[in-house]
Structures are given as structure tokens and as C-alpha cells.
Amino acid sequence: MASSTTVLYPNDTVKGKAVETVDHASRSKINGEGGNLIADVTSPHAKKHRIVFDRTLNVFEFKLLDGSSKHLTTYRLDELLCTSKSSVPLRKGVPTASKKGANTPKTLFFYFVYKEDKLKWRLKEVPVVFNTTSERDYWHTIIDSTIRRISSHNVEAFFSMSPGLRYQVLLTERAYHARDFIVEMPVDHWSALDGLVSDSKKDTGRDIDDPNTAHLATPHLRFGIIGAGSANSIVSTVHETNDYATSAVHIAIGSECNVDVCTVHRDSKLIRISANAISYGWLGDVLRDSENYRCLGPIRYQWSALRTTIRNPTYRGTVQFTLSHKETVDPRTKMPQCIKNCPVCEKPGKESDETTQYDYHFHDEFSHVICCVIPTVTPFTPHGLAPYTGIGDGTLDLALIPKVSRFRNMQFMRRLYSSDRTLVCYRVVRWSYQPDADQEDPGVWNLDGEILEQPKGEALHFKLHPQLISFFGRDAAMINPVKRSFIKKRKSSIVYK
Template sequence: DVTFHCANEELCEQWIQVANEQLALLTNRPKSLLVYINPFGGKQCGKRIYEQKVAPMFRRASISADVIVTERANHARDHLKTEANLDKYDGVVCVGGDGMFSEVLHGLVTRIQTDNGVDQNQPDAELVPCSLRIGIIPAGSTDCICFGTVGTNDPVTSALHIIVGDSQPMDVCSVHHDDIFLRYSVSLLGYGFYGDVLTDSERTRWLGPARYDLSGVKTFLSHNYYEGTISFLPAENNMGDPRDKLQCRSGCRVCQHKPSKDTRWEISGWSVIRAEFIAINAASMSCACPRSPKGLSPAAHLADGTTDLILVRKCSRLDFLRHLVRHTNKGDQFDHSFVEVHRVRKFCFQPWHHELVSLEDPIESPKKTGFSSICSAQTTSNYSSWNCDGEILPDAAIQVRYHGSITSPMQ
């Protein structure tokens, strides 16, 4: 806190008047917010963080807040879709991790599309932008979305951004299986390694954030690969390159560029790759976090209508370890013969119908016992799973389209 003292009452009133006049110029400042708190996420500190750190700041800024403490999974999503009176609010705030943000995003975007008669099951549907902004107070196991937009996972910093009305446009992509809508995504779509990590971690949720470390080690030692066909529509050349080291910052010229409406490119510009992959990652933002300050794709942009599609082909366990380690240092994680990255607007994935085997023995995988069984494939399925912003998708064959910035987090 900063407290000013003044012995002259008249001068003190002038300070207050000038301060209020300057604050009135910030027309984007919210006056009424709908707040959802996840009391179970991360270290189960969401309610305490809001009550002790955020709520006092909102009161000092004369912001009224209706608070809902969620009681089950998708509580916030369902409330936004059906019950919430959105006309009362200037924004929606979620207190939790990436999963909580995803809930609020899905509820809000779905509500807007339903109110405007948009069929979300149509992959080519044009989504209606959301006028309400979403604020994030980090309090989860993973807070990558907050870190990627603010640069830190600090509740007070995020609250200050919300109070002054800062906003950051953010791309949203829709994920479909045939003509069935599955989910929206704003950060990471990961198949193979990151999908397997998430699937395994669901079995040990009682461990809290530490479950990701355990599952990461198990998945790395398993070293599975998956066969499939990836088809993608590259972005135009003037949208930059994933390896140009041009990071997304305030006033980013790449995000200000308007994409071409030329549909001829969509007909003739598709590329197709059939291969065996350890990981397929689509990063709509850098996906930076404290452990990986650069993220999965350091030059990915928040609001350019594209994603950086990272393809990690079959390689040795040691080579894959080198690739992973470069996410934590200043090395170029794309500088490997088995890694390629493309900036794309759309992509589709179709798995091959082959038996899952280990990279250590692609012909025959003997039965493993003891410690080896822990490191073996975690499933006998032909497929991995897609990790969609921390949620598991029910289908491996998907179509993904990027819609541009239809929502703006208050960051």
C-alpha cells in the first residue's frame, strides 16, 4: 500500500479531485464484475487469494462484484450458458487455473453464439465476438494462460490490470470431430507426449501440481510414437515465421495485420504430411511458464489468427530429451532434424490404424515387469489423446480452425 499524508485539507481535496479526473479518462475500467472462484484447483487457495488480495482492491476501486464459488466441474460454464444475466456486468473474472479459464471461455463464447443463432457444430461457422472481457486471477495447478498474457503469475498484478481496464485480444480456435463441436482452445493442442502426460496425470489428481512431474517422467520413459496424417493450411508469408524470434508484445505489428480473405489459397495451399510422431503441438501463444520462460513456441502471437504447428517425428529418447531441455534454456528447440514448425490457419489430423508400440522395439514389444512396466505404454489403444488447454478430447481425429481474436482477456 502507498499512503499519502497532507496537513492541508484543501490541498488533499485537490489531490483527490485530480486523481478522480484522471481515472475517469480510463473509459474501459469495469464497474461491475461477475467472479467465479474455483476452491479446488491448484493448492486449493483460490477463495483465500480472492478474499485477502483481490476483493480489497476491487472495493477500493469502487468495483462491485457478484461472487460465485463453484461446487463442481463445469459449474461456471453451465451458469454462463444458461443463467447469468450478462447485461449486468462489464466483465467476467475467473479465480483458478487454465481449466477455470477454459470453463468461463466456453460458457461465454457458447452463450454469445447461441444468442446470435450460430451453429457451433459447423466447422466453417463465423463466430460472433464477445463484448464481455475475461479476467484471470491465477490460482491453479497450471497458470500458463495468465503467464503468457501478463508475464507473471501474480494475483495482485492481474487484479491491477483488471481494475484499470487493460485488455489483450486473444485468438480462439474451434475443434471439431467431423461435424461435431468438441471444444475451444486458446493455448495448447497437444497430441502424443503432452496428451499422454495429461491422460496419465488424471489418475493421480490427489498429488496436486506434482502429478504433472510424475506423469511427465513416466511418459518420457515410455517413449511412444503415433502414426498419422497431418494436413494444414499455412498462413500467408507476411504473418511472420515461428523462428523469426519476433515476440508478441503490446502494439505487436503482426497481430495488427489483417489476414487475407482470398479463398483460393484455402483450396490450393494445403500441405499434407504422413509420418510417425512423438508429439504434435499447436501453440496459439508462446505457452511460456516459470519452468519454460520462452515456452513451446517463443514467437507465437496472441491475436494474429494463426497457430504454430510443431511436429516432432520419431527419434531416439536422447534426442527427444535434448529437444525438451531446450525449452528451459536459450537453445533453439526447433533446431533438430526431427522437428519442424509451421505457422498455420487450419489443420486436420487423422490417426493411422496401427498397433501402438514402443520406440525401443518397433517390431515386437515384449512383456515388461517391475520398473519396466511403469515405463511401458500407458494404453493399448492405437491412439494418443489430444490435450486441449488441459482437458482431454474424446476423439483423436480432429479438424481445427482459428477464428482470430473473438475475446479479450483483461490483462
């Protein structure tokens, strides 16, 4: 039987009927070639279908040829992981082995990604039987070459299916293991990484150490994270779940979303970068105390939380910040009063440090200072520590909680963003914290789950860099806590409970 593959170009028709168009996905990063590839095929159950590959919109259309227009299914090219001449064993949408089965004559297997539920992504196999083996091979070559132009043991099976994807698996065993591995990587390995052209920060002439520098240039390198930590908050926020298969799917198909980043500076020098949450006071002390009980495993956090709650630490210092948007009223009229001996209030004629140019300040004894770069979804905060902070919305949520009792602190940590009147939240683009110099213990910071020492009597400065890092993920992962009514979303930069 002769091949039935047909190539059409825009405005052409099939048997007198124009080919139906599908809205182009704005997230697709693949440039279309133009024209349509069409073939009449059969399913493994011998039912006749027509498959159309729209190379302008990068969309696949599967239509059952039974005289009805109801049986029509479409997929985007950025939802296609790969095509294969042999089947890959799947178990509940997850490949069970990296080794493929025997080559099946005339059959081409499409592997599309789909959402199994509201959170988890899986693979779907769509087998298509062509009229000839050569026709099957022609479609496989065209699709495979198009995909190639796209800018742990369980997840390796996903990567091995994706054409042209080279990878190396490193099992991290300690804090900063991944960072040290990258720093010590040989030059020839760096040159083999796609998208990494040079040190973009130096090439753009921007001083990364200066907290007042303009927006940094986005590196030409995308990051993918598969959750294997204690909380997996970045993974859960970007993918809406810490499910390893979902993370692997997004990496394998090349999904992309841009994430805000916060840089931390001391003495005009960059010391750390955060893409998650920064906390001081009670949360910092819990992390510091837990380091003494690593032998207990994950339960050490609950044990240290109890010990820290009994101690109920507070730290006296000054927070200065600049709001993300101008307010219609003077924010000073809404802000709490500073406690006595405020170093900023006592400066005559100066509201803030001229070198940093912060607009507002607050001097108090704090139980918590919490800054969220992203919503920070964890098993303990399923709607996010900061539910209305976006992944890349260009703002930081800064919550300042003055000294509270042990009981009130337990209430706050249990409910978080509750109706507690001690909570004041600001949407900021930059801020700083400086502890009072007369404190013997200045405390520590919990920065993305790692300890950052607070210098005694010295200020740390925090600067937002909108959408600085590109992750393998989807914009739809931004959390929308529709079932939570205790916070009303507002355009204001100051959120009160």
C-alpha cells in the same frame, strides 16, 4: 484561502505559458471531455505543487513549484485505479485490507498502478492536499465520474478500491467448475453483466459448428484470469507473470488485449475451444496417466512423465494444414516425406480433402503434435513453448515431431524449441489430424490442460479465430525472448531448426 482550481480549454495558457502536452496513450479507451482542470496544492511535506488534469488527453501532470522544470511527473488516466478521501494501507504496493482509513480533511489520495519490475505491477499512493475540503471534493467527483465511464481474499482488496466495480468471487474447485457456474447462472444475473447483450454467434448468423465458417464475432464480454492452477500459462502469457496482484491490477483498471482462439471440430460440430496450447502424443499421454495419481498432488506430472518416457508412445496419423502466408517457394520441396500407406498421397489427383481444402499434409508416426495459440509461458518454459507466437498475431504455431528415441525425446522436452532437426514448425491458420484406423489406442489430446479424447479413425479439425476473446491484460505482455538465440525470427510460415 480561496480555491485555486482553474478550468482551461485547448490552446489556453497558465501564467503566459502553454500547458505542456503529453502523447496520448493509444491503449486508453476513455474518451476525453476536453479542457484542463488545474489546482495549486501541497504535499504532506508542505511542498508546493501544481496538478493539471488534461481532460482532452486524459493525463495527470504533477509539477513541483520550486522554479525548476525538472520535477515533473505525468500519469495516464488508464493508470489510475481510483481516488479516495481516505488512505488505504499498502504493503509493498499491495492493499492489506479492503477497509479504508478515516477521512482526511482536504487530502485526496491518488492510487496509480506502476511496474515494480519488468513483470510485476503494484499500486502507488500519491496524497494531494488541497486548499479547501470543497475543492478536494470537487476533484474527487470529477475524476470518479470519469473513471466510471470506462468501458479470492487477496485480490478483493483491489476490486473494493475501484469505484463502481461490482463483483462476485467464486473459488473454483474442479475442472469446468467456472463453465458450469456460468451455464447455470440465473437470467437476472446474466442481464446484470456489463457488455453481454445477447448470443453474438447466433445473432451474426455464423455457424460455430462449421470448421469452414468465417471469422466469428467477438463477444461483448472481457475475461480476467487470476492464476491458481498448476502452470497458469494463459495468465503468465497475458501478464508476463502469474503474480496475483498484477492480474488484479489489470482487471481493476480495465486493461485490455485481444487474444487468438482455436476452435476444435468433429463431424461438423464444435466440441472445444482453446486459447492456449494443444498437444498430442507424449504430452497427451502424460496428462492422461497423471489422472490416476491425483493423490500425489503436483508431483504426479513428473511421475507420469517418467512413466510415459519409459513407454515412449508414438501414434501414426495424417496432419493436414493451410499456411498463414504464401511461400515464395513450393513448401512441398521443404517438407518431409510421408511414410508408406499415406491416405492422402494414395488418393489419385487429390492433394487434400475437398471438403476442408487444406493445402498440405504430412503422414508419419508422431511422438509429438503441438499447436500453440499463444506463446504459452510456464515455469518450465519461461520464454514460452512457442516463443515467436504472438498473443493476437493471427497465426498458430504447429510443430510436428516424428518418432524419436527415449533419449532424444528427453532432450527435446528439456530444451524444447532446440536445434533438434526432428522439429518442423509451421505457422498455420487451420489444420486437422486423423489417426490411422488400424491403431487400437488413438491417443488423447492435452487441450489447455484438459483431456480431449481422440476418436478412433476420425479426424479432428482445428480453426484459428484471430483476436476473438478480449482479456484484462496488456499487449506488452507478448514475449520477446531476446536472450534466446537458437531460433531466428522469420517471416516465413515454415520454420526449420
